[in-house]
Amino acid sequence: MTARQVSVALDGTITVRVGKVELGQGIVTALAQIAADELDADLAHVTMLPANTADGPDEGMTAGSMSVAESGAALRSACAEVRMLFLAEAARRLGEEPGRVVVRDGVFSSADGARRTSYGELADGVDLDRRAEGVALPKDAARLRIVGTDVPRLDLPDKIRGVPRFIHDLVLDGQLYGRVVRPPSPAASLIEVGTARIRECAGVVSVVVDGSFLGVVADDEAAADRAAAMLRDAAHWKEQDSLPNENDLPAFLRSVPSETFTVVDEFDDAATAAPVAKTLAASYSRPYLAHASMGPSCGVARWDGDSVQIWSHSQGIFPLKRAVAKALQLDPDRVSVQHVEGAGAYGHNGADDAAFDAVLLARSVTGRPVHVRWSRSDELTWSPFGSAMVVDLEAGLDAAGRVVSWSCDVWSQGHLARPGTADGAPGLLAAAHLARPIPLPVAVDPPASRGAGSTRGAVPQYDFPRRRITGHRSLRAPLRTSSLRGLGSFATVFAIESFMDELAAAAGRDPLEYRMSQLSDPRAREALETAARLGGWEDRTQDPEGVGRGIGFARYKGTGAYCAVVAEIEAVNEVRVRRLSLAVDVGRIVNPDGVRNQIEGGAVQAASWTLIERVRFDRRRVTSVDWESYPILRFSQVPEVDVTLVSRPDEPSVGAGEAAQGPTAAALGNALAAALGVRVRDMPMTTERIVSVLES
Amino acid sequence: MQETFELVVNGQRHVSASPRDTPLLHVLRHELDLKGSRFGCGLGLCGVCFVLMDGHPTPACDTPLWSAAGRKIVTIEGLGDSDSLHPAQQAFQREQAAQCGYCVSGILISAAALLADNPHPDEADVVAALDRHLCRCGAQRRMIRALTRRADAA
Numbered sequence: 001m002t003a004r005q006v007s008v009a010l011d012g013t014i015t016v017r018v019g020k021v022e023l024g025q026g027i028v029t030a031l032a033q034i035a036a037d038e039l040d041a042d043l044a045h046v047t048m049l050p051a052n053t054a055d056g057p058d059e060g061m062t063a064g065s066m067s068v069a070e071s072g073a074a075l076r077s078a079c080a081e082v083r084m085l086f087l088a089e090a091a092r093r094l095g096e097e098p099g100r101v102v103v104r105d106g107v108f109s110s111a112d113g114a115r116r117t118s119y120g121e122l123a124d125g126v127d128l129d130r131r132a133e134g135v136a137l138p139k140d141a142a143r144l145r146i147v148g149t150d151v152p153r154l155d156l157p158d159k160i161r162g163v164p165r166f167i168h169d170l171v172l173d174g175q176l177y178g179r180v181v182r183p184p185s186p187a188a189s190l191i192e193v194g195t196a197r198i199r200e201c202a203g204v205v206s207v208v209v210d211g212s213f214l215g216v217v218a219d220d221e222a223a224a225d226r227a228a229a230m231l232r233d234a235a236h237w238k239e240q241d242s243l244p245n246e247n248d249l250p251a252f253l254r255s256v257p258s259e260t261f262t263v264v265d266e267f268d269d270a271a272t273a274a275p276v277a278k279t280l281a282a283s284y285s286r287p288y289l290a291h292a293s294m295g296p297s298c299g300v301a302r303w304d305g306d307s308v309q310i311w312s313h314s315q316g317i318f319p320l321k322r323a324v325a326k327a328l329q330l331d332p333d334r335v336s337v338q339h340v341e342g343a344g345a346y347g348h349n350g351a352d353d354a355a356f357d358a359v360l361l362a363r364s365v366t367g368r369p370v371h372v373r374w375s376r377s378d379e380l381t382w383s384p385f386g387s388a389m390v391v392d393l394e395a396g397l398d399a400a401g402r403v404v405s406w407s408c409d410v411w412s413q414g415h416l417a418r419p420g421t422a423d424g425a426p427g428l429l430a431a432a433h434l435a436r437p438i439p440l441p442v443a444v445d446p447p448a449s450r451g452a453g454s455t456r457g458a459v460p461q462y463d464f465p466r467r468r469i470t471g472h473r474s475l476r477a478p479l480r481t482s483s484l485r486g487l488g489s490f491a492t493v494f495a496i497e498s499f500m501d502e503l504a505a506a507a508g509r510d511p512l513e514y515r516m517s518q519l520s521d522p523r524a525r526e527a528l529e530t531a532a533r534l535g536g537w538e539d540r541t542q543d544p545e546g547v548g549r550g551i552g553f554a555r556y557k558g559t560g561a562y563c564a565v566v567a568e569i570e571a572v573n574e575v576r577v578r579r580l581s582l583a584v585d586v587g588r589i590v591n592p593d594g595v596r597n598q599i600e601g602g603a604v605q606a607a608s609w610t611l612i613e614r615v616r617f618d619r620r621r622v623t624s625v626d627w628e629s630y631p632i633l634r635f636s637q638v639p640e641v642d643v644t645l646v647s648r649p650d651e652p653s654v655g656a657g658e659a660a661q662g663p664t665a666a667a668l669g670n671a672l673a674a675a676l677g678v679r680v681r682d683m684p685m686t687t688e689r690i691v692s693v694l695e696s
Numbered sequence: 697m698q699e700t701f702e703l704v705v706n707g708q709r710h711v712s713a714s715p716r717d718t719p720l721l722h723v724l725r726h727e728l729d730l731k732g733s734r735f736g737c738g739l740g741l742c743g744v745c746f747v748l749m750d751g752h753p754t755p756a757c758d759t760p761l762w763s764a765a766g767r768k769i770v771t772i773e774g775l776g777d778s779d780s781l782h783p784a785q786q787a788f789q790r791e792q793a794a795q796c797g798y799c800v801s802g803i804l805i806s807a808a809a810l811l812a813d814n815p816h817p818d819e820a821d822v823v824a825a826l827d828r829h830l831c832r833c834g835a836q837r838r839m840i841r842a843l844t845r846r847a848d849a850a
Contacts, residue, residue, distance in 0.1 A: 024796025024833055152792060159797025160785050162732020162772030166798065169731035222714065222722045294736055294744055294832045295798045344796030344833045376737040593792055597838070601795050604834030627741040627830065635826045638836040 004057055005078040006035070007128060008086070012106065012120030014041055017049045018075060019059025020067040021315060022155060024344035025657050026594040027067045029154045033590055034072050037146040038079035038138055040103035041119060048154065051339040053321045061316040061418065063347070063483060064451055065560055065655025068590055072653060080136035082128060089125045090117050141588060141649040148649070150593040155341070167298045167313050167340035172369040175300075176205055177221045178361035179228035181214040181235060182378050183433065185621040186479065187242035190214070193235040198227050206364040207231065211435035215361045217370055241619040243478050250285050250390040253411040256474045263448070263455050263469040267405075273466060274404040276396035280506055284393070284495035284681045288479055288615040289386040290630055295343025296374040297350030297383065301358035303366050307334040311369075312355035313342025316418060320352050323419030323426040324359055327438055346605070348418045348482035350374055350383040353429035360430055377625040382429060385615055386484030387413035387443070387474075389454065391495035396466075401507025402518060405466040408458055410492060413474040414443030415453035417482040429480075442477045446487075451557035457489030457662055460496050461555050462518045479617070485602070486661035489556065490609065493662025494669065494683070497552040501670045502679065511670065512537055512551055521555075526646055527564040527583045528553050534644050535566025535581035540674070546572045550670025552663035561586045561659035562646070565603065567639075567667035571675040574687055577607055577639035577668065582660060584643060587651035595656045600641045602660035608633035610665040614684050701765040705730070706774030712761060720764045721745045721756035724771060732772035732801045736830075743829030746802035747771050753806040753828070772801035775808055784808050784843065791842035795833030803829045807843055819844055 007015045016035045022028045028048045036043040049056070059071050083103065090108035091098040100111040109116045158165045183189070190212040198216065199207050203223025208215040214231055218224035244252035300311035308330070314320045317337040325332040342351060354372055362370040374382075389412040396405035419427045422441035431438040445453025452458075455471040484490075504514035512532050519525055532538075532551065540549040548571070553564040562585040568578040580603045589595055612631055616624045624630035665683065673679050678693050701712045705728055712723050719738075724730045724747070733756050736744035740755035747756045748770035775782035781789065784807035794800045803826055810817055810825035817825070822843045831839070 024794075024798075026795070152789070153794075156792065156794055156797060157789065159794060159800055160788050160804070161776070161781065162730075162801045164731040166731075166734070168734060169725075171729075220722075220726055222718050222726070292832055293798075294742060294796070294830060295734065296736075342796075343798035346832075373735065376739070376742075597792060597795060597835070600837060601834030604836060605832065608834075626739055627737060632830060632832060633834075635823045635829065635836050635840070638834070641837050 004055065005075065006082045008119050008123040008126070010120055010123050012045050012118055014039065014046045014119060015049055016046060016075070017051070017056045018071055019051050019057040020062045020071040021051050021317070021339045022341050023062060023315065025598060026153050026591065027062065029151055030068055030590045030594055031071060031075055032154060033146045033151050034075050035079050037144050038076050039083050041106040043146055043151065045106055051317055053317050053337045058318045061319065063315055064446070065556065065657045065659070068653045068655050072590065076138040077134060078132060080138045081132055081134070084136040085126050085128070086119060086122050089122045093117055093122070093125070147588070147590050148592070151591055165341055166295065167300065167311060167342050168295060168373060170300055170311060170340055170371065172300065172302070175369045175371055176217050176219065176365055177224040178215055178217045178358060178370045178372040179224045180357045180372065180430065181228055181231045182382055183212055184237055185239050188212070188237040188239045191236040191238050193231065195231070195234065198230045198234065201227055201230065208361055208364050210360070211437060212433040213360065213430050215357065217361050217365055239620055243617050243619050246617050249287060249388040250283065250411070253388060253390050253474060256476045258411070258472040258474050261471045261473070263452070263471060264459060264467050266466050267468045269466065274398055276404055277399045278397045278506065279394065280397070280503060281392070281394040282499055282502060282681060283390055284491065284498055285390040286388060286491040286494065286683045288388045289484055289609055289613055290380055290615050290624065291346050291349040291383050291484060292380060292630060292632055293343045293345060293349055296376055296379040297354035298342060298373045299351070299355030299358035300369055300371045301355065301362040302369040303359065303362040305366055308359055308362070310335065310337045310355050310359060311340050312337055312351055313340060313345065314351045314355060315345060315348065319418060319420045320355060323352065323428055324356060327356065327426040327428055327431045328359070347386070347484040348384050350379060350429070352419050352427070353382070356428040356430050380624055380626070380630050381622040384417060384480045384482035386490070387415060387481040389488060389491040391491050393495055393499045395499065395503055397503065397507065401503070401509060403462065403464045403503065406460065406464045406468070408469045409472065410455050410458055410470070410488060411472045412454035412488055413477055413481040414445050415481065415483050415487040416446050417441050417443035417480070440477070440480055442475055443481045445473055451559070452488070454488040455492065456487045456557055457492040457554055459558050461521060461524050461558070462515070463520050464518070485605070486658045489554065489658070489662045490606070490665060493552070493554040494665040497554070497663065497666030498669045498679070498681065501550065501673065515553065523562050523585050524553065524555060527562040527585050530583035530644055530646060531564035531566050531581055534583060534642055535568065535579070537566055546570060546675055548671045548674025548676070550667045550672070550674055552666030552670060554662050556659040560654045561656055563659040563663045565660065565663040565667040567664070567671040569668065569671035569675050571672060575611065575672065575685065575690065577611070579640040579642065580607065580664060580667070581642045582644070583646060584656065584659060585646040585648055586654050586656050587648050588653045589645060589647060590653055592645055595645060596643045598656040599643045599660050602657065603641050603664045604633060604638055606661045606664035607639060607668060610668045610683050610685060612684050612686060701761050703764050703767055703769055705769045706771060714761055716760065716762040718761045719757055720747070720759040720761060723761055724756060730771050730773050734798060734801060743806070744799050744802040746805040748805055748809060751809065751812070753809045772804055775804060782808055784811055787842040787845070788839065791838050791845065793835055793838035793842040795835050799829060799831045803831070803839060810843070817843060
């Protein structure tokens, strides 16, 4: 129904409900622009409501760089219809033919401009509580006025002033504060815990022990923290070794039982077979990576006896609602979820888990909201990780060095374990620790139609004949994995684009020229040419010793944004990234500065992943527990980032959020090879790793 | 008699009767309802909880109440005045220097301390002043630009 998306008040306020949520990526601003433009309304009159399951649209997950494409298209249609209905009413009241009514900044005028009315004045004459008919056509690109402009982010003024806005800041009537004491290691289980002393402490309201799930509820956060520390000291756990050897993850991934699946297989196609003059092979890897959000996961819940209300920064409030209902065997209609902004999210982090923690603790204090905030160490050790991966590539080259056959094997744990996705399991952390446990599912992969998971990005955009691309998804999950920005593409694109440089070197050709000679997609070519120009590719031959430039390219998921990167690295005493120059084509651009911000941030985060990040663990425990044991790039290490947007107003809009990850990694690896003459095929490219490659 | 601690926060005197080892961050967020200083790590390693203590950027998460007693504390809420934002806040708004914004209030505290010492910082000055802060969204370049361009304009 239209009214579920858009409503207009008598004061002219236009309220828009979307199912996609703000993760710090600016999506709510972009969607407000789309709505205002389609309505020909003043952007200042548009209010974006936070998503909730009670009366908002179910738009699934805010993930996969799909929000502008999916939610934007639906919103555009809905707003076009609202505009048509208001225009018809305006025509009636103004005594003008509908085709002659002019709409601008929310004002409807007769053709001569003499008679005017507005959305607010017309609101009582238009019933939006009706089924969308889908007959109104959205605007042509040429008529867009707000889309395509640098509208400042709607949420930033509050954040810059320090006005409460995050779920961490939420204070509800009668609110209590909860903390969960997690097991010390993934395979640990509780032996015993004495709680009598803790229950008597000042401020403690309840202590919950259910299987290996331990938690406290207290009057305030300081009391909750003190009680949680006591509970941790009082708990005795049985631990066991369950983790792979962190220093040989490729061996683990190749040997673990896995599901093998074919992405592309053209090897039996005799017509494409050409003589192979030379064959090259190489393997590339990435470690487990942490989301490492600046704000620990947080959730709030109130148990009302026969229903539960949840506040969450989940990326999928409807799936969370269904998962909580399933885990607790409740009627889903008894569970409602309100979205509240959290700190930046880059995929499936602990948001859903924290919400479920709050539900479990809230059951012990019926009628009172319980606010749960994770510790830094729980955030780093218990949020799902992006999986370690290894990518094996083999290429057959003809006499001129062109690729005539291409084989790729991707080994990985799955990249999708969000609530309700993997075998329909709730996928909620605490459920796995209850006395009647619901185990965490082994992560699966999104289907190819949603961009795949382990093999995301594994199909090269080059004009290779005879390709065979195979995935091997682990059926074991010693470490919990799920979606992290870019999913498998961070490794597959790194592998493909590193290998392209190695193939170019074997053929004695320039890496850019080598790519262009096997790339016919004009948008891909323009992205590469633009990045090369921006990054001073032609000057690379004059780079002094110890300085190098490298290039990387991909079209995200094969269907999304085009992104090419030139990285300039200085590797003298240590590796320093001087500059990343990116060219990006996201089709029609809704908010240019918003796209730039996403690409800049993505490139910096990808540089951090590539150069220094790696989840550390021994055979029993995850040992990356704070910012010293899981460092990320600091101000003094962040490179210059230049972004050029290739404008394509007539192409559909696609998301920008994940496009930079893989190409940036590859450009850095290629720049390092240019600077030092060594090829580092395993991330992170730390000084220690580079030295070991130099010595081998 | 119960021990109390007196501090001055954003120019207002505040007396706290919380236990002496209570983190300053808790006092700010819960007793004073100043939510702009945020919890990030609890170890003073990420910078999202920074406040000015007698003018120096200080992590509120691992500063115990007793050691804040008698000090002048300024939080993000106290940087500007009622009419206008602090110049650092204005620069961040102009440059759209944030993504999720969780780290930004702590960073603005260090930025304000920098500008108080050095109204025209160059890039190296800004980087040095902000290097104790982490930003996971990768908005660092925007923040550096915001503060150096401000200097250019001045």
